[in-house]
Amino acid sequence: MTSRPSNRSPLVAPRRAVSARKPAAAATPRKPAAAPRRKGGSSGGGGRRGGPVGRFFAAIFGAIFRVFWGLIWRVGAVVALGIFAVTFYFYSQLPELNALLDGRARGSVTLLDNEGDVFAWRGETYGGDVRAEKVSKHLRNAVIATEDKRFYGHLGVSPRGIASAIRINMSEGRKPFQGHGGSTITQQVAKLLCLGVEYDPTRWKNEAEYETDCRRGSLVRKLKEMPYALALEWKYSKDDILTIYLNRAYLGAGTRGFEAAAQRYFAKSAAQVNPQEAAMLAGLLVAPSTYAPTSNLARSQARANVVIGLMEEQGYLTKAEADAARAAPATLSPQATQPAGGYFADWVMDSVPSYLARGTTEDVILHTTLDQHLQKAAEEAVSYIFQNKVREGSVAQAAVVVMSADGAVRAMVGGRNKAAPGSFNRASQARRQTGSAFKPFVYAAALDLGYSPMDFVDDSPLTINIPGSGPWTPQNYTRRFSGIVTLAEALKQSLNIPAVRVSEAAGREAVRKVAEDFGIVSDLANGPALALGVSEATLVEMTGAYAGILNGGSAVKPYGMIDLTLRGEKNPLLTQSGGIGERVIQEDAARYLTWMMKQVIDGGTGGRAKLPGREAAGKTGTTQGARDAWFLGFTADYVAGVWMGYDDNRPLTGVTGGGLPAEIWQEVMKRVHEGLPARPLPVKVPEPRARPDTSNTSTAQSEGYGDPNYNPGYTPGYNPNDPNAQGGYIEKTPIGPGPSLGDQINGVLDNLLGGRW
Structure with a gap:
């Protein structure tokens, strides 16, 4: 196997061309780039810094x-x-806006005098709905400057304000939420609405306790306020919230809302107040009772100056406007400064059905019989006598009632000093023994039976055996005896023994009936001391009974209401046209009695009550131990009663009914009659008659006074010249037709079960 030759070059790296330039120096080795540093960590292996x-x-x-x-x-x-x-x-x-404006559980009573002018208020008065956009701009600005300067900018809660309030409270040694609250106007509205909790009389004793609970400061309360304030801001506009505040805030003197307060203090609408008046009203929000101008005007004005300063500081007033407001501080209207007739107001409120007065759920207008001129006259007269005739430091009290002959009460003073509503009224609530002021009813009973003022009665020692009590021997105030006197003379000198003889002759039941029918509703004594005023009565009752004598013998029910109307209605719910009731004694008897009482002032025990140039009739009264002193009487125009004594029933020192009470009565009546023409009293002058000769027993017996069968109250063997003798007689000339003396008093001794008189 032969190998093929390869045409590829060998795999070797190509050589870099060598620069022909001079070789550079060795390059400085570069530091490796630092790993990014992690915030808060440390570098380390893997690019992080710090250790494990x-x-x-x-x-x-x-x-x-x-x-x-x-x-x-x-x-x-x-x-x-x-x-x-x-x-x-x-x-x-949250309901609709209108349902939140008047939050009172009860209504109010506005009292008008006989001319239709306001003189007093009871309950919480509400002047009617007002809108924030309709009130005076000065009032709106004053409230915002004082209570919540960021009102239009927050959502109902101000954390900054709360934190500031906590800091101030703790720096002053209080708990965080005690004292300054740091509340916005919206939160204050939440409090005024009690966070939506309705008043429940089964849970709270009264509205005051309910409102105190609603305004209680605590952390839990603050936590509840916040969502409620947010809900208010969600439901209503800022002006709506301010409207609720302006209508529900309490501003002293029984006023609820700025409209009622403006009317109460300045007699004008909240839409008409000027800067200084607005500042005074806004200044009340912090402490209504303390800063109410009717309580202390100077203190209220000082508080108003603080508010004026806030308004200037926040740009609501220029410096010139603020200076002008401070230079002419707000003052009360004439209506607000007039005597309130507080005792009369309390009395007339009690005479009206409770559901229309103290318990009313409606706003009521009560038109009364009060005459503010006469009220002022009575108050000034009492003040004058106590300043000029009573020793300094004395705590003796006095009460006065002035009324017309039909029972319409025109003035009432329930104590020597003005007092808050609901104070003890000595004119209508104090039941005191009447003393000799009761004697006119004794003689009224006799005159109605046919006696004449010129009939004779024996003022000599007298002893009556009272079953179960034993002998009772009344005494005259002077401890002396006057012998044979006329009924008129006996009343004129306020002789006690003749009064008892007349009462026994007329019959105690007749005397009781006359007094009760004239309006003495208190329980009357059953014994012979009835004639001497040992029973108790109020000054209003006694004055009303004397009015019955003036008007000719008809019963009188003292009254103070003319009519009662719901606010906004035209037709009254209740009316009163007069207080004269049924006849009690014959008119001739009343006119004879008026003549007799005239003698009391003209030359008797009531001489200090004499009115120069004006006829007057009256009667003094001083009780056992001088614990009570009275003077009651009348002219042809008015009847007036005065009582004087101590609240703790201690004896008066050197005071009798013919003294200081008579002088108070005179001062009252002089002022009451200013500008009135003098008018004669409606009197009937009796025919005079010869005084009987009772110089010895035989003469007395020959004229019938010693005849046991004639029985005019004579004890056989009576000798009027013997100061130790017991017995005596009443001798009468009939007034026109009527029963004989023997018929009238026959059986009196039998009723006394053998007693002597």
Whole structure:
């Protein structure tokens, strides 16, 4: 086998051509390119830097980071979804805007005087719906500048505001959420709406407790507020939210909403307030009761200046406007500064059915009989006497009632100082012994039976045996006896023994019936001391009973309401046209009694009550131990009653009904009658008669006074000149037709079961 020759060249590398140039110096060896450096790692074998320990910790931290990152975004997603769900729930529960503007559970009562002017409010007054875009721009700006300057820029919650509030609270030593809340206006609206929780009377004692719970600051409350605030921002516009705030905020003095507050303090609409008035209203938001101008005007003005400064700082007022507002601070309207007639307001509220007054769910307009001129006169008179006639530091109290003859109450003072609504009213709530102020009803009963003011009665020692109690011996205030006196003289000098004799002769039941029919509704005593006013009554009752004497003998029911109307309605729900009821005593008897009571002021125990140039009639009253002092009386125009005493029932010092109470009565009536022409009292003057001769027993017996069968209350053997004698008589001339004296008083001694009188 032969081999074929090959034509291929041998497999050798071709030689490089050698340069003809001078050989270059040996090249510097290049460093290998560094491997890219991993962030946070170290280079090493395989292109990584660092050793095994570094790689281990890097792996651990990387794993932890990946776990936490995964957890955080998942938790965040769950929280965000939860917030969205809660927000959506609140959003779905929110009603239309109009349903949120008036959030009161109860209505209010606005009280008007007899001329139709507002003088008092009860409950929370609401001035009606107002819109943020309709109120004064100054008011809108003042609220935003004070409460939430970023209101139009946030989504309902301000983390910056909350953080700032926490810092301030902790720096002042409080808990994080106590004190400053850092709440936006939207969050405050959430609180006003109580996060949608309705008032439940079975859960809260009253609305005040409900609202306190709604405004309670805590972390849980804040966490609930946030989604509710977001829901509000989702459901309503910014102006809608501000509208809710302007209508629901409490602003002191019983006002709910800025419209009611503007009317209450400035007698104008919230659309009409100027910068300084707007600043004062906005300043109330921080502490309504503290800064209410009706409580302390100077403090309210100082707070308003702070708000004016905020408005200037935020550009809502120029420097010139702010300076002008500070130079002329807001002041109260005349209506707001007038005496509120608080005691009268409380009394008339109690006289109206509760469901239309204190328990009303509607806004009520109550037109009353109050005369603010007379109210001021009564208040000033009491103040004058206590400042000028009563020793400094005395805690004695006084009450005054002024009314017309038909029972319409025109003024009421329930204490010497003005008091908050609901305070104890001494004119209508204090039941005190009436003393001699009760005696007119004793004589009214006798006059109605036919006695004359000029009939005679014996003012001599008297003892009555009271079954179960023993002998009872009344005494006159002076401890002296006047002998034979007329009924008129006995009342004029307020003699006790004649009053008891007349009461026993007329009959206690007759006296009780007259007093009760005239309006003394308190329980009256059963014994002979009835005549001396040991029973209790209120000043309103007593004044009403005296009004019955003035009007000619008809019963009077004191009243204060003229009519009651729901706000917005034209026709009243309730009306009152007068308080005169049925006749109690004959008109002649009432006119005789008026004449007798006129003598009390003209020359008797009531002399200090005399009114120059004007006829007046009245009666003093001082109780056992001088614990109560009264003066009640009337002119042809008005009836007035005055009571004076201590709340703890201690004795008065040196005070009787004819003293300070009579002087208060005179001061009241002088002021009440300013500008009124003098009118005569409706009196009937009795015919005079000769005084009987009772100088000795035989004469008395010859005239019938000692005849046991005649029995006018005489004890056989009676000698009027013997101060130790027991017994006496009442001698009468009939007033027109009527039963004889013997018929009227026959059997009185039998009723006394053998007692002497």
